[in-house]
Amino acid sequence: MTNRSTSPATHGERLIQTSSRCVTETFIAAHNFEVTGYSLLDGMGIGKDINSSKFSVSGYDWKIRFYPDGWKEEDNAVYASAFLLFYG
Secondary structure (H helix, E strand, O other): OOOOOOOHHHHOOOOOOOOOOOOOOOOOOOOOOOOOOHHHHOOOOOOOOEEOOOEEEOOEEEEEEEEOOOOOHHHOOOOOEEEEEEOO
């Protein structure tokens, strides 16, 4: 029993390779979102959130969304969750 390969390299054909790259600009910024009275938010409920005000970085709007008792049931109200939201 013989093993025949049909790959281009075995027939003397040239393997063409391509590549691409994404180069993005980076911006560094800071937004202070202070949650005061955090202990009063304990027990607020899973999936219940508080939000920062919108802030802008390089012309794009953002917001921070914070879930004191977690974002979903799997968090079991043991973990807090925070998300950075893009508003365009």
